[in-house]
Amino acid sequence: MGELLGTVDTPPRKRLRDLLSTGGPAVAPGAYDALSARLVEQAGFDIVYMTGFGTTASLIGRPDVGLLSGAEMVDNATRIVSAVDVPVIADADTGYGNAINVVRTVRAYEQAGVAGVHLEDQVMPKKCGHMSGKAVIPTDEMAGKIRAAAEARRDPDFVLIARTDAAAVHGLDDAIARARAYADAGADVLFVEAPTSEEGIETVARELRGVAPLVFNWAEGGRTPPLSLERIGELGFSLVIFPIGTLLAATxxxxxxxxxxxxxxxxxxxxxxxxxxxxxxxxxxxxxxxxxxxxxx
Structure with missing residues (x-):
């Protein structure tokens, strides 16, 4: 339980991979600082999700529109990891630049001790996935960033989650095609952000079943319908995140x-x-x- 001199039986990255392979869905509430991460762990959850939205709000009191640097995000991840024993998945935004920047970003998060990160295909500066006005980079460019991330990690158990925000920009078909391309490029887990209907969620699950484990973002108050955990499991999602509930409750x-x-x-x-x-x-x-x-x- 996040003790100063505590030890863990199974490395967090291995535990995360095991949790993602159980058929799930594994549940990861959001944490925006070390205290909220400890509370998530003490509540009995097996994974902590470091939210970029909450990190931005808590560190600088501003919205999630790409204002934080990679160094600030990694610094927060370092503190969160040090406070808990469970695996931490961290928001890594766009990787803070091109494929070369992604190499450094992945190395930095890996050194911070996180178990996995998600990288998204938005144009910098990015926006929260449930805000309007997003733009995405070309599929090939993002696939190159995923290849760079896969080659950059030193620990093969470090989990790479590829997120696409294309559904809000080019439609769900493009988002699904992008997710497939990112899996081919080396992503371990796929994350199609912000489908706006249950039918859309079902389409994502059906089209990507068997390609890679899938993330469901249960964004509190966001654009995606709030399905029950049972229904999310029936659709085949391996991980569900509740990114900002702790932040809203604290507020x-x-x-x-x-x-x-x-x-x-x-x-x-x-x-x-x-x-x-x-x-x-x-x-x-x-x-x-x-x-x-x-x-x-």
Missing amino acids: VGMRSLLATVKAEGTPTSALGELPSFGEFTDLIGLPEIGELEQRFS
Whole structure:
């Protein structure tokens, strides 16, 4: 459970590959910082998803429109990985440049300890997949970036997820054709972003079944219909991510507390709904610190 001196029996990348091969779907709630990642793990989930949307919102308080650099994203991934023992899948946006930039990006994320990344075929600067106004690069260019990513990884268990945003730009048929091309280029997992109907989701699942494991992005409030986990499994998706629910929940909680302080002058009346100081310090690992102090004193 993310201990400072903890050990794991199975390397996270191997565990991620095992989870993706079980028939799924494996569930990966989003985390935007180390604390939210610890909460995901403590809730019993086997995978943490580092959301680019949430990372941007939490680091600079701005929308996900390509404002963060690769270095900032890798830095956040490093902190998240260090806080948990479960595999972390990280948003790597467009790879932050061309195929050569992708080589460096993959190496950096791999050194950070993440179990896998997803790369998308948007034009830089990118936008959140559920926003309007996206543009995509040519299929061949993106396939070259996927080939570069596959050759760049040092660990063969490092999972490469190829995401296409073409459905909103050129239609679902083009998105499916792109996904096939990216699988041929070396992607381990395919991610067709933002189909806008259940029929579209079913088409993606049917056309890409057997090509590679598939990701379903259950974007809270986004353009894709909110299917049940059972239905997602029936369609054959191997991984479902819930990218921003933790961020939205934290926003609601902070707004409520701040409204209480503003109206009443202190947070006293809200404290009953919050973890106590002791409960929170236990949650973030203070008992382990005490044990280590005794061990090394």
